[in-house]
């Protein structure tokens with residue numbers, strides 16, 4: 001066994017330092033299963049001091065590393081290969097402190113998003129950003145990805161809910177960014193906001209201070225079924241144009257509805273509808289009553305086929321079950337799922353969806369759509385069989401065209417899932433050499449040797465050989481597709 005592996009084993013013990021090929025299988029990819037590659041080793045630290053000790057050993061040996069939470073990322077962010085060691089933070093799952101009066105909590109990075117809300121529920125509090133993966137994904141992963149979720153239309157992304165973080169830098173030194181009083185102090189650089197969304201390329205967050213929100217007096221969830229996607233999108237535009245700010249505005253298309261209704265996530269959505277729109281309102285009871293009445297008029301104006309409302313927690317949970325389980329339900333459609341993530345200005349949603357359907361048809365791929373309509377954040381999903389090379393190639397080619405379409409419509413290649421390794425090849429759709437150089441300089445401040453999650457986010461940084469194979473594979477696939 002090489003000396004580094006021996007030292008890591010001595011530090012953490014055999015059960016928390018894994019190297020056998022069988023054990024490493026579970027870490028060979030994240031939710032972006034198109035690209036798989038096995039790391040050299042996986043370590044499972046439990047404290048900040050252990051993370052520091054591990055990073056010092058890796059620094060001395062000049063070995064790259066990749067932080068990992070629950071591995072639900074959809075852009076290949078925590079996938080490692082070659083010589084890289086995965087630092088799995090799932091065992092660091094303690095809620096360290098709850099300051100109910102000051103509305104914040106201090107957590108370890110492996111705390112599961114929903115577990116945090118459950119830990120403060122009895123105090124009438126919750127943690128607002130709620131990715132649909134919230135029952136599994138970690139606060140550390142959320143910070144690194146600046147994750148969103150259905151309720152971010154009103155409440156903002158992770159960035160708006162983190163106040164501070166303790167970071168272990170790639171050489172094992174500590175940095176404290178922000179504080180319980182907030183990340184932005186007069187005369188200080190807001191480095192926490194720079195770290196947020198850095199996708200594990202700046203260091204490892206080992207303690208995170210998050211904002212807690214008071215539960216609203218009331219919540220009302222409304223669902224409307226439409227006979228066209230256009231009608232559903234127009235209803236969203238009407239609601240926003242009227243000045244309403246619902247907590248959530250989510251749309252599922254017909255193929256998604258049918259997959260959900262045939263699965264364990266069945267929510268009672270009408271299977272004949274072309275689209276369903278979920279609208280969630282929260283606030284004082286009186287305000288909700290008035291807003292719900294307004295929303296109903298927009299449903300009627302756009303010819304809703306049917307609508308229903310949940311006023312109690314059980315009915316609300318049922319209506320959300322289909323939306324939150326939508327990606328899981330896609331498992332019924334094929335063996336693999338490529339979840340895309342692009343943004344367009346909300347007013348161009350209809351145009352984008354028509355373009356996406358055309359791209360799907362041209363490439364002969366099975367496309368479904370479920371999306372955060374309020375934010376114009378689309379999630380076109382391609383169900384494919386990853387064992388079939390031709391299908392996989394068509395999937396990748398269609399995905400690239402869809403993201404180009406989003407950019408052409410004035411949007412972006414990611415709303416919340418990040419760049420990771422998946423979109424390395426697409427970054428230049430939005431940024432030129434100079435932009436990328438500036439970003440690389442910022443990254444080098446945190447990670448001068450480029451050993452922290454190498455080969456992710458910025459195309460020009462050196463990737464370890466295994467990770468670098470992915471963009472090469474994309475280029476090859478696109479070349480073959482173009483010649484077809």
Ligand SMILES: Cc1cc2nc3c(=O)[nH]c(=O)nc-3n(C[C@H](O)[C@H](O)[C@H](O)COP(=O)(O)OP(=O)(O)OC[C@H]3O[C@@H](n4cnc5c(N)ncnc54)[C@H](O)[C@@H]3O)c2cc1C
Pocket residue numbers: 030031066067068069070071072073074076077078089109130131132133136137138139140141142143144145146147148149150199200201203204205206327328416417453
């Ligand atoms: C079914 C499903 C639904 C989803 N819905 C949403 C959604 O609604 N909104 C949304 O935004 N995303 C969504 N996602 C994507 C994903 O859940 C988020 O990106 C999430 O934040 C990843 O958290 P994780 O703990 O799984 O992190 P991982 O996947 O393990 O890692 C993600 C990135 O963070 C880095 N990282 C992890 N922990 C740390 C740390 N402590 N310090 C530094 N870097 C770290 C990793 O290196 C990696 O680059 C969904 C995914 C799935 C599978």
